[in-house]
Amino acid sequence: MVKSEQQRLHIVDLKFEAVVGILKFERESPQNLIVNATMDVDFDKARHIDSDMNRGVDYARMVEFLTTQIQTGGYGLLEELLDTVGRDAFVTFPDLNALELKVEKPDILDSCKAVGASIFLRRER
Secondary structure, rough: OOOOOOOOOEEEEEEEEEEEOOOOHHHHEEEEEEEEEEEEHHHHHHHHHOOOOOOOOOHHHHHHOOOOOOOOHHHHHHHHHHHHHHHHHHOOOOOEEEEEEEEEEEEEEEOOEEEEEEEEEEOOO
16 A cells, blocks of 8 residues: 655746835836745645535646735745745635745845745644
C-alpha cells in the first residue's frame, strides 16, 4: 500500500502590478510583483468534488483571490501583505490545510533579480 504524505497545488510566477511599499515612489504608482503559492490540500477530497468547485481549493479562484487581495489591499510592507492575505486565504478556502506564500518585487533594485518575503501558515486542527 502507498500512502501520500503531502499533496500540494502550486501557483508559479503569477505576475501583476500593485501598489505595495512605504516609500513615496512606491505609493505613487503600481509596481510589478511576482507571487508564488504552494498549497497543501487533500487530493482524496478533491477527487470527489466533480463540478462543485465550491469545495476543495480551485487554483483559478486562488489566483483571482491573490490578485484581488493584493491589488486592493494598499499594503505598506510585504510582511503585512503576506500575513493578512495568507490568513484571509484560510477563511476563503476552508479546505486549505497549509499555505506557503511568497511575494517578490523584481524591479525595485538594479543590483539583484528581485527582493521579496515569504510566509508559511498551517491551519490549526
